Every structure is written in structure tokens, then in C-alpha cells.
Amino acid sequence: MKATVTRKVSFNSAHRLYNPKWDIETNDRIFGLCNNPNYHGHNYDLFVKVRGEIDNDTGYVMDLKVLKDLTDEIICSRFDHANLNLDIPEFNQEIGGLNPTAENVAKVCWDLLRPHLDSKLQLWVVLYETPRNFVEYDGQ
Amino acid sequence: MKATVTRKVSFNSAHRLYNPKWDIETNDRIFGLCNNPNYHGHNYDLFVKVRGEIDNDTGYVMDLKVLKDLTDEIICSRFDHANLNLDIPEFNQEIGGLNPTAENVAKVCWDLLRPHLDSKLQLWVVLYETPRNFVEYDGQ
Amino acid sequence: MKATVTRKVSFNSAHRLYNPKWDIETNDRIFGLCNNPNYHGHNYDLFVKVRGEIDNDTGYVMDLKVLKDLTDEIICSRFDHANLNLDIPEFNQEIGGLNPTAENVAKVCWDLLRPHLDSKLQLWVVLYETPRNFVEYDGQ
Amino acid sequence: MKATVTRKVSFNSAHRLYNPKWDIETNDRIFGLCNNPNYHGHNYDLFVKVRGEIDNDTGYVMDLKVLKDLTDEIICSRFDHANLNLDIPEFNQEIGGLNPTAENVAKVCWDLLRPHLDSKLQLWVVLYETPRNFVEYDGQ
Amino acid sequence: MKATVTRKVSFNSAHRLYNPKWDIETNDRIFGLCNNPNYHGHNYDLFVKVRGEIDNDTGYVMDLKVLKDLTDEIICSRFDHANLNLDIPEFNQEIGGLNPTAENVAKVCWDLLRPHLDSKLQLWVVLYETPRNFVEYDGQ
Amino acid sequence: MKATVTRKVSFNSAHRLYNPKWDIETNDRIFGLCNNPNYHGHNYDLFVKVRGEIDNDTGYVMDLKVLKDLTDEIICSRFDHANLNLDIPEFNQEIGGLNPTAENVAKVCWDLLRPHLDSKLQLWVVLYETPRNFVEYDGQ
Numbered sequence: 001m002k003a004t005v006t007r008k009v010s011f012n013s014a015h016r017l018y019n020p021k022w023d024i025e026t027n028d029r030i031f032g033l034c035n036n037p038n039y040h041g042h043n044y045d046l047f048v049k050v051r052g053e054i055d056n057d058t059g060y061v062m063d064l065k066v067l068k069d070l071t072d073e074i075i076c077s078r079f080d081h082a083n084l085n086l087d088i089p090e091f092n093q094e095i096g097g098l099n100p101t102a103e104n105v106a107k108v109c110w111d112l113l114r115p116h117l118d119s120k121l122q123l124w125v126v127l128y129e130t131p132r133n134f135v136e137y138d139g140q
Numbered sequence: 141m142k143a144t145v146t147r148k149v150s151f152n153s154a155h156r157l158y159n160p161k162w163d164i165e166t167n168d169r170i171f172g173l174c175n176n177p178n179y180h181g182h183n184y185d186l187f188v189k190v191r192g193e194i195d196n197d198t199g200y201v202m203d204l205k206v207l208k209d210l211t212d213e214i215i216c217s218r219f220d221h222a223n224l225n226l227d228i229p230e231f232n233q234e235i236g237g238l239n240p241t242a243e244n245v246a247k248v249c250w251d252l253l254r255p256h257l258d259s260k261l262q263l264w265v266v267l268y269e270t271p272r273n274f275v276e277y278d279g280q
Numbered sequence: 281m282k283a284t285v286t287r288k289v290s291f292n293s294a295h296r297l298y299n300p301k302w303d304i305e306t307n308d309r310i311f312g313l314c315n316n317p318n319y320h321g322h323n324y325d326l327f328v329k330v331r332g333e334i335d336n337d338t339g340y341v342m343d344l345k346v347l348k349d350l351t352d353e354i355i356c357s358r359f360d361h362a363n364l365n366l367d368i369p370e371f372n373q374e375i376g377g378l379n380p381t382a383e384n385v386a387k388v389c390w391d392l393l394r395p396h397l398d399s400k401l402q403l404w405v406v407l408y409e410t411p412r413n414f415v416e417y418d419g420q
Numbered sequence: 421m422k423a424t425v426t427r428k429v430s431f432n433s434a435h436r437l438y439n440p441k442w443d444i445e446t447n448d449r450i451f452g453l454c455n456n457p458n459y460h461g462h463n464y465d466l467f468v469k470v471r472g473e474i475d476n477d478t479g480y481v482m483d484l485k486v487l488k489d490l491t492d493e494i495i496c497s498r499f500d501h502a503n504l505n506l507d508i509p510e511f512n513q514e515i516g517g518l519n520p521t522a523e524n525v526a527k528v529c530w531d532l533l534r535p536h537l538d539s540k541l542q543l544w545v546v547l548y549e550t551p552r553n554f555v556e557y558d559g560q
Numbered sequence: 561m562k563a564t565v566t567r568k569v570s571f572n573s574a575h576r577l578y579n580p581k582w583d584i585e586t587n588d589r590i591f592g593l594c595n596n597p598n599y600h601g602h603n604y605d606l607f608v609k610v611r612g613e614i615d616n617d618t619g620y621v622m623d624l625k626v627l628k629d630l631t632d633e634i635i636c637s638r639f640d641h642a643n644l645n646l647d648i649p650e651f652n653q654e655i656g657g658l659n660p661t662a663e664n665v666a667k668v669c670w671d672l673l674r675p676h677l678d679s680k681l682q683l684w685v686v687l688y689e690t691p692r693n694f695v696e697y698d699g700q
Numbered sequence: 701m702k703a704t705v706t707r708k709v710s711f712n713s714a715h716r717l718y719n720p721k722w723d724i725e726t727n728d729r730i731f732g733l734c735n736n737p738n739y740h741g742h743n744y745d746l747f748v749k750v751r752g753e754i755d756n757d758t759g760y761v762m763d764l765k766v767l768k769d770l771t772d773e774i775i776c777s778r779f780d781h782a783n784l785n786l787d788i789p790e791f792n793q794e795i796g797g798l799n800p801t802a803e804n805v806a807k808v809c810w811d812l813l814r815p816h817l818d819s820k821l822q823l824w825v826v827l828y829e830t831p832r833n834f835v836e837y838d839g840q
Contacts, residue, residue: 003523004556012830014714014741014783019197030198032205033781040781041714041741043830057439058450059521064553065452081733081740083714101199103143130712130743133204136144152410154294154321154363159477170478172485173361180361181294181321183410221313221320223294241479243423270292270323273484276424283663284696299757310758312765337579338590339661344693345592381759383703413764416704432690434574434601434643453641460641461574461601463690501593501600503574550572550603563803564836617719618730619801624833625732 004051004122005061009071011080014041015100020093039083045128046075046109052121062121074112102129106137114139144191144262145201149211151220154181155240160233179223186215186249187266190257202261214252242269246277254279284331284402285341289351291360294321295380300373319363325408326355326389332401342401354392382409386417394419424471425481429491431500434461435520440513459503466495466529467546470537482541494532522549526557534559564611564682565620567627571640574601575660580653599643606635606669607686610677622681634672662689666697674699704751704822705761709771711780714741715800720793739783746775746809747826750817762821774812802829806837814839 017034018027027035034040048071052061084091084100090108091100098104106127117123124138157174158167167175174180188211192201224231224240230248231240238244246267257263264278297314298307307315314320328351332341364371364380370388371380378384386407397403404418437454438447447455454460468491472481504511504520510528511520518524526547537543544558577594578587587595594600608631612621644651644660650668651660658664666687677683684698717734718727727735734740748771752761784791784800790808791800798804806827817823824838 001527001557002560003526005523006554006556008552010830012740012742014739017199021197030203036781036783036787038783038786039714039739039741040712040783041739041743042712043741043743054523054527057441059437059519059524061523061555063450064522081736083736083738083740086738087736099199102204103145103194103201104199106143107141107194130710132148134146135201136146140142150410152320152322154319157479161477170483176361176363176367178363178366179294179319179321180292180363181319182292183321183323221316223316223318223320226318227316239479242484243425243474243481244479246423247421247474270290272428274426275481276426277421280422281667282700283666285663286694286696288692297759301757310763334663334667337581339577339659339664341663341695343590344662379759381754382764383705383754383761384759386703387701387754412708414706415761416706420702430690432600432602434599456641456643456647458643458646459574459599459601460572460643461599462572463603501596503596503598503600506598507596550570561807561837562840563806565803566834566836568832614803614807617721619717619799619804621803621835623730624802 001054002051003054003061004049005064005067006047006049007064007067007071008045008047009068009076010043010045011076011082012041012043013079013082013084014039015084015091016040017099017101018093019099039085042129044079044105046071047126047128048109048113049124049126050117050121051123052118062117070116071113074116075109102127102133102135103137105129106135110137110139141194142191143194143201144189145204145207146187146189147204147207147211148185148187149208149216150183150185151216151222152181152183153219153222153224154179155224155231156180157239157241158233159239179225182269184219184245185268186211187268188249188253189264189266191262192258192260202257210256211253214256215249242267242273242275243277245269246275250277250279281334282331283334283341284329285344285347286327286329287344287347287351288325288327289348289356290323290325291356291362292321292323293359293362293364294319295364295371296320297379297381298373299379319365322409324359324385326351327406327408328389328393329404329406330397330401331403332398342397350396351393354396355389382407382413382415383417385409386415390417390419421474422471423474423481424469425484425487426467426469427484427487427491428465428467429488429496430463430465431496431502432461432463433499433502433504434459435504435511435525436460437519437521438513439519459505462549464499464525465548466491467548468529468533469544469546471542472538472540482537490536491533494536495529522547522553522555523557525549526555530557530559561614562611563614563621564609565622565624565627566607566609567624567631568605568607569628569631569636570603570605571636571642572601572603573639573642573644574599575644575651575665576600577659577661578653579659599645602689604639604665605688606631607688608669608673609684609686611682612678612680622677630676631673634676635669662687662693662695663697665689666695670697670699701754702751703754703761704749705764705767706747706749707764707767707771708745708747709768709776710743710745711776711782712741712743713779713782713784714739715784715791715805716740717799717801718793719799739785742829744779744805745828746771747828748809748813749824749826751822752818752820762817770816771813774816775809802827802833802835803837805829806835810837810839 017031091097128134157171231237268274297311371377408414437451511517548554577591651657688694717731791797828834
């Protein structure tokens with residue numbers, strides 16, 4: 001018997017969207033207000049979803065306390081109250097990082113979590129940038 | 141690398157559920173209070189979901205601002221502060237429209253949006269009629 | 281020792297805003313889309329708030345189950361799945377009713393509930409027309 | 421044309437997590453605070469999701485009022501204001517019941533509902549134990 | 561210049577409502593399902609509200625991190641995953657505690673917090689027992 | 701007859717908390733992570749509340765569409781996707797601005813709105829920095 005368990009966590013971060021290969025006009029045209037060079041920010045809500053067998057002895061797919069502590073350690077303690085572009089190498093485009101769109105923040109969260117989970121477990125993440133804009137990523 | 145992006149929009153509308161081929165008693169039995177001939181109404185929340193490749197240059201599956209503007213133009217500007225049965229031909233059963241159940245409102249939203257999106261993108265919609273009643277439709 | 285207890289209830293209704301003493305142009309200018317003669321609608325959330333002494337024997341200001349049943353009987357069973365203008369005399373302007381703005385719907389709810397509550401209890405209501413628009417009324 | 425309809429219901433219950441085959445130390449290590457022998461509790465939100473064909477005559481996959489009444493009768497009237505371990509045989513481990521983890525509560529809800537739904541309809545459930553912890557179960 | 565700052569915290573607890581001076585029939589009549597002797601439970605949300613001068617040097621009425629840590633220590637660490645009647649002396653009616661209605665839980669939270677706050681600060685609390693039932697208490 | 705009407709708006713901004721008169725150690729001790737020199741950010745929700753007489757002709761205290769447009773023009777169009785410290789003079793401490801704590805952001809919003817409202821109307825604002833932290837300000 002399989003089930004999917006989800007833990008919601010949150011982090012508050014600044015970011016800016018731009019492509020360093022483009023000139024200012026192109027960045028403004030594509031990213032609009034999100035390209036403010038002084039940054040803006042969001043309260044991000046991250047839902048970490050894990051699917052697997054329900055263990056007969058515990059009744060758990062995975063202890064959500066363990067999933068929370070793992071996510072806090074790997075993601076929230078790094079991303080919360082940070083500037084994604086400046087403080088998180090994965091989003092520093094000067095050194096090959098990704099533009100911190102919601103899609104790419106979700107992808108980086110997934111990439112960071114995947115190695116820490118049992119390979120029998122499926123993983124996907126849902127990232128809310130605002131209550132009206134959100135992204136799902138499952139590694140495929 | 142694929143991701144799913146979602147934009148939430150809202151519209152406030154009146155509607156009435158009934159089948160013009162049935163008599164009053166049958167309509168009352170099937171649709172109950174929803175068959176009030178004077179109409180009732182809802183704050184509808186529509187989640188438009190699009191799945192596709194994350195673009196390498198933008199980090200976007202699709203610019204959610206573009207998706208919002210498209211949805212506002214095609215759906216919200218028509219449905220908001222409208223009577224679905226009387227003001228929206230797709231739900232006018234006198235001229236072959238559909239009964240505006242949540243299922244059919246979701247289907248019509250999907251049908252309206254689909255032609256405007258790149259054929260490489262998957263589309264589905266989630267329509268909340270109330271916070272306790274909602275419907276998902278993916279065109280299949 | 282006093283406390284304030286609140287019970288949230290909901291009703292889904294159609295309505296139209298207009299002043300029958302004004303011509304169409306004035307009504308359109310003042311009420312805009314809300315003046316659609318075919319009506320539009322909302323999921324209304326009503327918070328009924330009662331302040332009074334905490335009873336020593338029950339630990340209650342007032343049993344919230346009793347407050348819920350009273351509100352369901354007096355308000356929700358009448359307003360839910362109704363057209364406020366056509367089905368609820370309090371909002372039928374042909375017979376002296378009020379224009380069903382959020383302010384007036386809140387006032388009517390308060391006026392309907394007040395006679396049923398002990399005079400030692402203070403009453404006020406909060407009415408959400410949408411999650412972004414709401415009104416408070418306390419009878420003063 | 422298929423759609424998925426969802427109805428949200430709620431119940432407030434006490435529970436305790438433990439495995440009667442383990443000693444106290446092991447139960448405390450695995451279940452932590454959730455193993456309080458005096459119980460703790462939650463406001464559970466249950467989303468019942470049904471997928472099937474949209475009926476041409478009604479515009480419904482299934483009348484959500486019928487789905488609500490069924491769920492109230494089979495689940496909410498039994499689980500609400502109950503102690504899951506003591507009052508609900510499905511979670512009484514003395515008589516072969518399951519440990520009432522969110523996973524197992526979701527599974528039991530699904531098992532209880534499945535026989536009452538048309539075999540052409542797909543069923544899954546989402547159970548929120550808290551706004552930050554939830555579980556999905558689809559019978560597979 | 562004064563402002564009011566609010567911090568929301570949560571705890572999940574079991575409880576039972578009854579008056580030990582009454583017989584079973586009276587308790588059932590007054591408290592209904594809430595008098596289940598096996599207990600039921602809730603996800604409580606507590607909003608702690610403090611009003612005072614905005615400090616010129618910090619721009620704070622009070623550091624909300626300090627308010628959170630104080631509330632966690634004094635309330636959440638004791639009430640979370642607890643049985644209010646059995647584990648919290650303030651609600652043990654055998655030893656003079658209060659019946660754990662929402663009103664009384666709010667009052668006890670206020671009484672516990674008040675001595676730890678500067679006397680220049682006003683304090684009140686809002687306690688949600690469910691999203692539809694909540695109570696405010698200000699010590700008066 | 702008086703009522704209070706509320707309109708909720710949102711803006712997403714970066715900010716940093718610090719006092720330029722203090723050294724780094726003091727700022728870190730007082731403001732902790734909020735003193736990240738690279739900024740962090742939030743989705744701010746602002747509730748603008750106006751109390752006044754219900755107009756007999758319109759049934760409005762104030763047209764919430766007018767209140768929304770005013771707030772968008774004066775606050776949201778300036779604060780949204782901005783860095784409060786760098787882009788908004790009211791929070792630039794180099795030129796006498798205020799430290800952008802939630803208290804001070806609420807105060808500045810109130811100060812900006814007050815001159816645009818009829819002096820017969822009372823005004824207060826509620827600013828959510830996160831769903832768990834919020835501030836109310838009424839000009840007193």
C-alpha cells in the first residue's frame with residue numbers, strides 16, 4: 001500500500017530575475033519589474049512530497065518530523081532571510097548558477113533533497129512564490 | 141527538464157443549474173437549491189496549470205504574467221460580474237450551451253484557453269466553486 | 281471576566297447593486313459592473329461575534345453551537361442559494377428594502393440577529409463579500 | 421469527457437500513535453510527542469476526490485451534495501469529536517486495528533468510501549492532519 | 561506612536577468539556593459531543609497581540625522573535641501534543657482547574673503571558689479552536 | 701449608521717532591518733537574520749480599513765474600488781517589486797527615512813493614505829509581513 005506524504009515549510013528571501021547574457025532592454029522586456037537590480041522578495045512556501053510504501057510497523061511512509069528537519073537543514077536554513085542571487089551559489093549566475101525563477105528554485109530544492117531520500121521513495125516539490133503563482137517539479 | 145506552473149485568477153458570477161429538457165419537479169429533485177430560477181452566485185477561483193520544458197534562457201516554462209493576461213482577457217473579463225446562464229453564450233442552454241455546473245465551467249475554461257497555448261504545453265484547470273467544492277479538468 | 285466568541289458561517293447568493301431613483305447612466309457610473317441587471321454573485325462569509333461574561337458553570341460566553349443554529353435559521357437558510365434582490369424582502373428596493381451592498385448586508389444580518397440575543401451580550405458582524413473586500417458592523 | 425470533483429469535509433478527533441508490540445522506549449523514540457498516552461488531537465480536513473465521466477444530462481461527475489452526505493454518514497459522524505484509538509474499531513490496535521497515523525487514517529477513509537461509489541469512478545483522498553502535514557491515498 | 565503587533569503560534573491538543581459538579585445527563589445536554597469521556601482534539605491557533613509605543617531606535621513595539629520564543633516556552637511547549645484536561649493543571653478540574661472551553665483556554669493563555677510582558681504593553685489573545693470557532697480575551 | 705470597510709492589497713518587496721547609528725555587532729544582536737546586508741523579502745498583505753457613515757443613496761461607506769485604486773496608486777505601484785530601503789525614500793535611513801520594520805511600513809502606509817481620505821472617515825491599516833507576523837496602526 002502506497003501513500004504520498006507532504007510537509008510544508010517556508011522561507012522568506014530576496015531575488016532578482018535576469019539573464020546576464022542579455023542587455024538591460026532585453027532583460028526589462030522579458031522580466032519587467034522582476035528585473036529590479038535592487039531586488040524584491042517573497043514569502044516562499046515549499047511543499048515537499050514523498051511517495052512510498054506505508055510501513056507496517058510505524059504506519060508511516062516517512063516520519064514527517066524527519067522530512068521537516070532534513071528540509072530545514074538543507075534548504076530553509078540556507079534560503080531563509082537570504083538573497084537568492086547573492087547568498088546562494090546555486091542561483092549566482094556569475095559562477096554558473098541558475099536564474100532564480102520559481103521553476104528554477106523548485107528544481108534546486110528537488111536536486112538538493114533527492115540525494116538524502118531513500119531511492120525507493122518518489123519525490124516532488126511544489127513551490128509557492130505567491131498565493132497566486134506556484135510551480136511543481138518532479139525531476140523529469 | 142519539465143515543470144508545471146500555475147496561475148490563480150478569480151471571478152464572481154451568478155448562475156443557475158437546470159436541464160431545460162426536464163420538468164420543474166425533476167430539476168428540483170436533481171439540482172435542489174441550485175435550481176433557484178432567480179439565480180445564486182459564487183466567488184470562483186480558477187487555477188490555470190501549464191506543464192512544459194523550463195526554457196534555458198528565461199528559466200520559465202511560461203511567463204505567468206502572460207498567462208494571467210491571457211486568462212483575464214479570455215475568461216475573467218467575460219465571466220466576472222456576469223450571469224453565466226444569461227451573459228455567456230457557452231452556458232446559454234437555449235442556444236446549445238452547457239449547464240454551468242463546476243464541471244462544465246471548468247471544461248469551458250479549458251476549451252477557451254487551449255487554442256491560445258503552444259501545442260507543446262499541457263494544460264489543465266482547477267475550478268473552486270466554494271472552498272469546499274472544486275473540480276479539475278484536463279481535456280481528456 | 282469577559283470574552284468575545286465568534287462563529288463563521290457561509291452563504292452563496294446572487295445580487296445586483298443599483299439605486300432605483302437613479303437613471304441607468306448614473307447607476308453604471310456609481311456601481312459599474314456591480315450594476316449588471318442579470319446579477320452576479322458571491323460566496324459570503326459571515327463572522328458573528330458576541331461579547332459577554334464567561335459563565336462560571338459552563339466556561340462559555342455562549343454555546344457556539346447555539347449561535348450557529350440561530351444564524352443558520354435566521355440568515356443562512358434564507359440567504360443561501362438565493363438572489364438577495366429578488367428573494368429577500370430586506371433587499372427588495374421596490375418595497376423599501378436596502379441596496380445589497382456589503383455594508384447593508386452586514387447591517388441586515390446584525391438587525392436580524394440582535395433581537396434573538398440576550399441584551400447583556402454585545403453583537404457585531406463581519407461580512408466578507410470576497411477574500412479581499414469585507415465589512416464590519418456593530419449597530420452604532 | 422472526464423473530470424475530477426472534490427468535496428472537503430472536516431472532523432476533530434483525539435489520537436495517539438504507538439505500536440503495541442514495542443516497549444515504551446521504542447515508541448517514544450519513533451513517535452515522540454505523538455505517543456502521549458493521554459492523547460492529543462487535530463482538526464482533520466478530508467478532501468474526497470472522485471474522477472469519472474461528466475454526465476450529459478446533469479453536467480455532474482457526481483452530485484457533490486450526495487458525496488458530502490455519504491462522507492458525513494460513513495466517516496464524519498463516526499470520527500468527529502471521537503478518540504480514534506478508543507472509539508473507532510479500525511484504529512483499535514487491541515483488536516487488530518491500524519495505528520492512526522495520517523497515512524492510515526487516509527487509507528481507512530478510502531476503504532470505507534470505496535464500496536459506496538460506482539465502480540466506474542476513481543477515488544482518492546487527501547487528509548490534512550495540520551495545515552503543514554498531509555497525506556494522499558488512492559488505493560494502490 | 562503606538563502600534564499593535566501580533567504573532568501566531570499553534571498547538572495540537574486533546575480535550576473534553578464537562579462540569580464535574582453535574583451528572584452525565586446534564587453534561588451531555590450542555591456539552592453534547594464535546595463531553596466525549598475519551599476526549600477529542602483540535603489544532604489550536606493562538607494569536608498573541610501586544611500594543612505599545614514604536615521604539616525609535618529599533619522600529620519595534622516588541623521583537624516578534626522574542627514574543628514567539630516566550631509563547632513557545634510558556635504555552636506551546638506545555639500545551640502541544642498534550643491532553644489539556646489531564647496534562648495541564650490549569651485545566652484539571654479535580655484540582656480546581658478550569659473547564660477547557662475556548663474561552664477558558666484563551667483566558668489561561670493570557671494569564672500565563674501577562675506577567676512576562678512589560679506593564680506598559682497591552683495584551684490580548686485570539687484563540688482559534690477551529691477555522692470557524694474562535695475567541696478573544698483581553699483580561700477585562 | 702456607521703460601518704467599517706476593508707480592502708486587502710498585496711505587494712512583494714525586499715528589505716533589511718538595521719540602525720545606521722549602531723555597529724554591526726549591535727545590529728546583528730538586535731535584528732538577527734533580518735540584518736542580512738544583501739536583503740531578504742516578503743509578500744506583504746495590506747488591509748486598508750475605513751470607518752464612516754453608510755451613505756443612504758449608495759449603501760457605501762466608501763466605494764472599495766476607489767479605495768483599491770487609491771491604494772494601488774499611492775502604495776502598491778511604488779512598493780511592489782521594490783527594495784524598501786533603496787527604492788522608497790520613506791525607508792532610506794541615509795536621508796532620514798525609517799527602518800522598514802512591519803510597524804514602520806504600516807505607519808508609512810497610513811501616513812501616505814490619510815491625506816487622500818475624507819476627514820470624516822477613520823483610517824487604520826493592518827500589515828501582514830508573513831501569515832504569522834502582522835501589525836496594526838491607527839495613527840495614534
